[in-house]
Amino acid sequence: MRRRATLTAVLLLALLGCDPHPTTHAAPIGNLCERERPQLPGNWTTEDGEYRPAAPLSDGCTLVDSAQPAHRIRVLVSILKVTDAQAAKFRKDDEESAAAGGYAAKVSDGGLGDGSWALDPAAAAPWLVFRIDGRQIRLSVENAGAGTLDELRSIARSITTLPGGLPTAPSMVVRPECARGTAAAERSLGTKSVLRRDALVDKHLSCRWASATRSVATFPGGDSRIDFGYIKDAATDGLPWAHRVTVGAEAWQQDDGYLVFRSSTDQYVTVVSLPYQEMRPIPIVMLARAIAPAYS
Numbered sequence: 414m415r416r417r418a419t420l421t422a423v424l425l426l427a428l429l430g431c432d433p434h435p436t437t438h439a440a441p442i443g444n445l446c447e448r449e450r451p452q453l454p455g456n457w458t459t460e461d462g463e464y465r466p467a468a469p470l471s472d473g474c475t476l477v478d479s480a481q482p483a484h485r486i487r488v489l490v491s492i493l494k495v496t497d498a499q500a501a502k503f504r505k506d507d508e509e510s511a512a513a514g515g516y517a518a519k520v521s522d523g524g525l526g527d528g529s530w531a532l533d534p535a536a537a538a539p540w541l542v543f544r545i546d547g548r549q550i551r552l553s554v555e556n557a558g559a560g561t562l563d564e565l566r567s568i569a570r571s572i573t574t575l576p577g578g579l580p581t582a583p584s585m586v587v588r589p590e591c592a593r594g595t596a597a598a599e600r601s602l603g604t605k606s607v608l609r610r611d612a613l614v615d616k617h618l619s620c621r622w623a624s625a626t627r628s629v630a631t632f633p634g635g636d637s638r639i640d641f642g643y644i645k646d647a648a649t650d651g652l653p654w655a656h657r658v659t660v661g662a663e664a665w666q667q668d669d670g671y672l673v674f675r676s677s678t679d680q681y682v683t684v685v686s687l688p689y690q691e692m693r694p695i696p697i698v699m700l701a702r703a704i705a706p707a708y709s
Contacts, residue, residue: 455478455479456480466628467687469503470610470628489552490580500549504528510689521533523566524566526544529542545579552568594622601686601693602622603627604624607624608624617632628686644666658701660698661675670697672685676705676708685697
C-alpha cells in the first residue's frame with residue numbers, strides 16, 4: 414500500500430526530443446528492452462511495460478529472465494529531457510519517499526555520472542537512476558531478492574553503449590475517453606499538460622497527463638482493489654488519515670490525496686498525482702468525479 418511513495422504550459426517539444434503530434438499508439442520504448450536483451454547473460458524475454466505512476470512521466474518495458482521468471486528488471490525512460498535542477502528535485506523526492514517508507518538504507522550516488530542515484534534496501538528491491546542525453550532512466554528490480562544493485566549498474570552501463578541512443582518518444586498518446594478528465598487533471602498539475610499517455614488494454618482504461626515535473630493518472634487494476642479495501646478498513650476503524658468521498662459507486666481517500674473509487678461496473682480505479690509529496694486531496698477528488706463516467 415503506497416501511503417507515501419515515492420510536466421509549464423508551453424514547451425518547445427521539438428527541442429526536447431519529442432514528437433508533438435498526438436497518436437493513439439503506444440510509445441516505442443519496448444525496443445530499448447529488445448535492443449538490450451541480447452547484451453544480457455543467459456536467455457531473456459521482454460514485456461511491454463505495465464503502467465506504473467511516474468514523475469517524470471516515462472515509458473516503460475520489462476526484461477524477464479527465462480530461466481527465473483521472478484527475475485524481472487523494470488526499465489523506465491523519461492519522455493522529456495531532465496535538467497540538472499529537475500534531477501536534483503527527483504532525487505530529493507526519492508529520498509523523502511524512502512524515509513517515509515521506513516527504509517534503513519539511504520539514497521546514495523548511483524555511480525553513473527551527474528544526476529545518478531540509487532537505493533539498495535536490505536528488505537526490498539533496489540533501483541538505480543541515471544541519464545543518457547538528458548533523458549532519465551530508472552532501472553528497478555521488480556521482486557525483492559531477485560536481482561541486485563550491481564546487476565542494475567551493469568545493465569545501465571550496457572544501455573549507455575547501445576548504438577543509436579534512446580528511441581524517440583511522442584509527446585501525446587491519447588484516448589478520447591480520457592478527454593473528460595483533462596481540465597481537472599490540469600488543475601491538479603497547475604498548468605497545461607504537455608505530455609499524455611492514455612491506453613485501453615483488455616477494456617481497462619488508463620489516463621495520464623503530465624507537465625515536465627509532475628504527472629496525474631487514473632487507472633484500474635488488482636492493486637486498486639486491494640488499496641480500496643485497505644483505505645476503507647482504515648476509515649471504518651476510525652483512523653484519521655482515511656475517509657469516504659463521493660465518487661462513483663463508492664470511494665475512499667487518504668489525507669495525502671491518494672484515492673480509489675469503485676465504478677458502477679465494479680471497476681476499482683486509482684486516482685493519484687506525482688510526486689506524492691505535492692498531491693492535494695481536493696483536486697484529486699475533482700479529477701475522480703470528472704473521469705468516473707469513463708469507467709461506467
